[in-house]
Amino acid sequence: MVKKRSGGKLKNGIIQQAVFWIALFVFGIFRNYGELEQPDFREILYYDICHWIFQIIGANWIYSVLIRKFFEAKKYFLFTVYFVGGIYFLGVLNRLFIVYLAEPLFADYPQDPVCDIFTDVNYLLFYYILPIISGSFIFISVKFMLRYRDEKQNALQLQKEKSELELKALKAQLNPHFLFNTLNNIYSLSITGSGAVPQSISRLSDILDYLLYHGQKERGSIAEEMKIIKDYIALEMLRYDERLDIEMVEKIEFPGLIPPLLYLSFVENAFKHSAEKTSGTVTISISVRTDENNAIFTVDNPLFENDQNNDTGIGLENIRRQLNLYYPNRHSLEIKQTDNRFSVGLITPLT
Structure with missing residues (x-):
């Protein structure tokens, strides 16, 4: 019974994540397409996929590791240190991934030196880090709403089960x-x-x-x-x-x-x-x-x-x-x- 419930919970979690990230990806494509005067849909699609991958990684890491293990445990200093360092590291990885792995497949742009990628904090912040943070913020907000709903349902179920247990315990003892x-x-x-x-x-x-x-x-x-x-x-x-x-x-x-x-x-x-x-x-x-x-x-x-x-x-x-x-x-x-x-x-x- 426990294994079935765990399997069902995992399956629902995967479905919820898939629906959320696909919806966010489609929204991002249409937003970027509408903001450009002469958009190249193929290029927009490739860039959005690259950013999308790191948004998924960053959002799940922030929620599952930083929030659940540090923020909710009131370890705020460690949460802040790991958040700042981790989000910078993800931004660098995202840019390295695009410049050295993705762009050569669909564009002929000059590659930025690795040193510039690490040190150009302003560019990292506005074009790589902020997209990860914005996607993570939306994802975490949805997760907290779902958690609130589940906790409310569990509280009602708990009260029902508790009443049944008390009744059976009274009959037993x-x-x-x-x-x-x-x-x-x-x-x-x-x-x-x-x-x-x-x-x-x-x-x-x-x-x-x-x-x-x-x-x-x-x-x-x-x-x-x-x-x-x-x-x-x-x-x-x-x-x-x-x-x-x-x-x-x-x-x-x-x-x-x-x-x-x-x-x-x-x-x-x-x-x-x-x-x-x-x-x-x-x-x-x-x-x-x-x-x-x-x-x-x-x-x-x-x-x-x-x-x-x-x-x-x-x-x-x-x-x-x-x-x-x-x-x-x-x-x-x-x-x-x-x-x-x-x-x-x-x-x-x-x-």
Whole structure:
């Protein structure tokens, strides 16, 4: 599914570029043809093709490299330096291309010395650099309009997918079976006079509050998500008692945000496909750590012979779509299934 979407996106990008640059090329030919008193259409066509090639190169370089990697990352000094140096270099290449490669094919003009080509900045500016900048400006303006349209559509789709995920998560984590067992265990503790009753009720209340209120937010802190996961595990341990072994590693050295219910959905899936499938001891490993750039989350659980389709568990396919909308081309989701273990590894950016 992801490959098909990536292929379709690439195809649409190529089509959009082709339509834009062909339209700009045709417009340039008619403009130049109308400005000359005795135009030579053949010569105009050749010159426009030469300029057109470097407009395409320059516009894509400015947008894809300078704007996306430097300007949007607020590296303005590097953006300015690379822009000035790069646009001058493209202007020189464009003139060298025309003088030494293109003109000999259709005209008999004297060739300018290479030194003059590099040093005649005024001529480069008005006849080579400005055409590249003007074409790039129009191209980048169109790209930003298309990005705004796509981001708006993605935002609407994201809200729709988020609502579906929250609904499925509520059904998965707070299904009647889970609530019944939790409340029944708390009731049993109350009969025996256990001191764990108030804490168990508090944990159940925290989970309900998080799912019903905090789950509506677009982002939530990783620390907050892990607290709810611990509450969820504590309640499940009331249900499974000594046969549940939880190995948890938590190293949140850098704070970060994630979509609410993201980690909790993976943990619930681990319980559903391990502890619920056997009466024996079950070991579930959960790890979350952050560095300066990413949050790394893993969960590992046993896989039993009668449950080999763990990869299609409730919510996993929905989570994949969510990740593609929240972190397009900026996340890594790895799902591994062996003979007796199932593991999920997720890497997402902190911002």
